[in-house]
Amino acid sequence: MIPILYYYLWVAPHVLLGGVLFLMVRRQVHRQFPMFFLYATWEISQFAVLFAIHLSNFHFGAGYQRAYLVGLALSTAIRFEVIYELFRHFFHRYPALTGPGRFLFRGTTVLLLVIAVGLAISAPGSAADQISHATTYSSLKATTFALDRAVTILQCGLLMSLFVFSRYFALSWRSNAFGIALGLGAFASVELATSAMRLYFSSNTFNTFFDFSNMATYHFCVLVWMFYLLAPERKPHYALQPLPEDDLEIWNRELQRLIQQ
Amino acid sequence: MTITLILVCVALLALVLLLSLAKGQASSPKVLENPREHIRSVDVEAFRNLMDPDEKEFLRTRLRPAEFRKIQRERLRAAADYVSCAAGNAAVLLRLGEAARRSPDPATVAAADKLVDNAIRLRFYAFQALARLYVGMLLPGVRVSPVRIAESYEQMTRLVVLLGCLQYPTRGVSAALLAD
Numbered sequence: 001m002i003p004i005l006y007y008y009l010w011v012a013p014h015v016l017l018g019g020v021l022f023l024m025v026r027r028q029v030h031r032q033f034p035m036f037f038l039y040a041t042w043e044i045s046q047f048a049v050l051f052a053i054h055l056s057n058f059h060f061g062a063g064y065q066r067a068y069l070v071g072l073a074l075s076t077a078i079r080f081e082v083i084y085e086l087f088r089h090f091f092h093r094y095p096a097l098t099g100p101g102r103f104l105f106r107g108t109t110v111l112l113l114v115i116a117v118g119l120a121i122s123a124p125g126s127a128a129d130q131i132s133h134a135t136t137y138s139s140l141k142a143t144t145f146a147l148d149r150a151v152t153i154l155q156c157g158l159l160m161s162l163f164v165f166s167r168y169f170a171l172s173w174r175s176n177a178f179g180i181a182l183g184l185g186a187f188a189s190v191e192l193a194t195s196a197m198r199l200y201f202s203s204n205t206f207n208t209f210f211d212f213s214n215m216a217t218y219h220f221c222v223l224v225w226m227f228y229l230l231a232p233e234r235k236p237h238y239a240l241q242p243l244p245e246d247d248l249e250i251w252n253r254e255l256q257r258l259i260q261q
Numbered sequence: 262m263t264i265t266l267i268l269v270c271v272a273l274l275a276l277v278l279l280l281s282l283a284k285g286q287a288s289s290p291k292v293l294e295n296p297r298e299h300i301r302s303v304d305v306e307a308f309r310n311l312m313d314p315d316e317k318e319f320l321r322t323r324l325r326p327a328e329f330r331k332i333q334r335e336r337l338r339a340a341a342d343y344v345s346c347a348a349g350n351a352a353v354l355l356r357l358g359e360a361a362r363r364s365p366d367p368a369t370v371a372a373a374d375k376l377v378d379n380a381i382r383l384r385f386y387a388f389q390a391l392a393r394l395y396v397g398m399l400l401p402g403v404r405v406s407p408v409r410i411a412e413s414y415e416q417m418t419r420l421v422v423l424l425g426c427l428q429y430p431t432r433g434v435s436a437a438l439l440a441d
Contacts, residue, residue, distance in 0.1 A: 096381040119264060153268070160275050163282055169384050170352035172359055178286055185279050193272035196265045 009215035013222040014047040020222065023229040029176050035085040036180050039078045040225075046071035069144070076151050082184065083158050089177050090166065097169065104165055105158070112157040116150035149195040156188035179228020183221035190217040299353045303346045311340040333401035341394045348387035355380035 017040050024030040030037040050071065053064045087105050091098045159181060166173065173181070194210040310316060317336075321329050354376060361373035 094377065094381055096378040096385075100385050119268075122264070149268075156272065156275055160278065163278060167282070168388070169381055170355050172356065173286060175286075182279055182283055186276065189272045189275040189279065192275070193269045196268035196272075200262060200265050 005212070006215075009212065009219055010047075011051070013215075013219040014044050016219075016222045016226060017044055020225050020229060023226065027229065029229065032089070032176065033082075033085060033180060035078065035081040039075070039082050042071075042075060042078055046075060072144075079155060079184065082180065083155060083162070086159075086162060086177060086181050089174075090162075090171060093174075094169075094171060097171075101165070104161065108158060108161045109154070112154045115157075116153040119153065120146050120150045145195060145198045148191070149199065152188055152192040152195050156185070156192045159185040159188055175228050175231055179225055179231075182228070183224040186224065187217055187221045190214065296353050296357055300350050301346050303343055303350060308340060308343040308347075311336050311343070330401040334398050337394050337397045337401070341391055341398075344387050344390050344394065348384050348391075351380040351383040351387070355384075 021030075021037065021040050021044070024033070024037055024040070049067055050064065053067055084105070087101060091101050162181060163185065165171075191214060194213055198207065198210055317333065320332060324332060358373045358376035358380060362370055362377070364370055364373065
């Protein structure tokens with residue numbers, strides 16, 4: 001049962017991601033979000049390579065691990081670009097936001113970087129220690145987990161700051177952008193929790209559980225992306241209501257009189 | 262272990278935030294169904310009066326220090342309420358402006374763009390001004406002068422009027438905005 005579920009959670013999201021790419025091209029969304037398009041393309045390519053290695057050897061050997069780590073590093077870098085693309089999407093739609101938006105993006109990045117580096121240094125069997133004694137596979141794995149945690153803190157923090165920022169400024173999201181951010185945000189949140197726990201619960205049983213959680217969340221994210229690409233863009237419906245002129249003037253006079261007393 | 266627990270809690274909070282946002286995105290914003298109910302009147306002159314440094318100096322010379330601090334705190338609290346109110350109105354106007362951007366009339370679109378820009382600026386200034394006003398409440402002697410808020414609010418109000426006139430020239434200045 002577990003191998004079937006494992007293969008399903010490994011293969012299905014990438015097949016669906018192919019559908020996401022198709023929808024993006026068909027709806028011309030790939031021009032608005034080229035980095036996300038690149039991310040989805042990269043994820044599928046990475047999957048194809050890893051799956052081929054896995055099938056050829058039928059085990060997860062050293063070749064597989066190397067390909068996985070390279071793929072993970074590139075995928076993480078592209079995900080940062082996708083997040084910045086979402087920020088840029090808002091700057092483009094609301095030119096007045098460019099100044100405060102860039103300040104927020106840079107400020108949040110620096111703050112999160114400090115937190116992430118601080119936590120990486122203080123992690124059990126810290127990354128620095130692990131690198132100096134990096135002779136075994138387990139130490140490499142622990143280093144990867146520590147780095148993974150630092151990266152997810154950054155990504156989760158940036159995405160949450162984007163959501164809080166848009167909420168404070170009462171900005172409306174285009175459904176495609178919202179779908180991308182929601183999927184990435186959900187994935188980053190779950191990854192943050194699992195990457196934090198991996199450093200303390202390192203037995204195989206726990207690792208299998210964390211792997212399944214991440215894979216299931218990724219599957220969910222791909223479904224979210226697909227849903228928001230399929231859903232039609234909602235146009236706001238407004239009804240004209242004349243403002244109560246008399247009320248406003250009366251209140252203004254009353255307030256002025258009250259303050260001038 | 263404490264750090265792990267904190268990070269897990271942060272991750273859970275982030276998920277809750279995402280869920281609430283997804284729910285909010287799915288439902289139609291009530292503010293837009295009847296914007297009148299959500300726009301509250303803000304008296305710019307009253308706000309300027311509260312922020313007037315001469316007025317402050319006058320109170321400082323007339324009142325005992327303890328009394329002055331108490332009064333100044335009250336004045337700043339009221340000013341903060343005004344700013345919050347103006348910022349709330351800006352949020353409503355921003356949404357209305359965004360809808361007006363879909364108008365086929367280029368003049369309406371231009372006015373709506375300007376309204377959106379001013380509403381965003383006002384919310385940005387309001388964020389800074391509120392921070393300064395709250396600091397002022399803690400330290401009533403500190404000089405705070407968020408007069409830019411008043412200017413920005415006045416400018417935005419003029420734009421709303423312009424937008425109303427462009428869309429509904431026959432209804433006069435007080436006509437509210439937007440139809441589909």
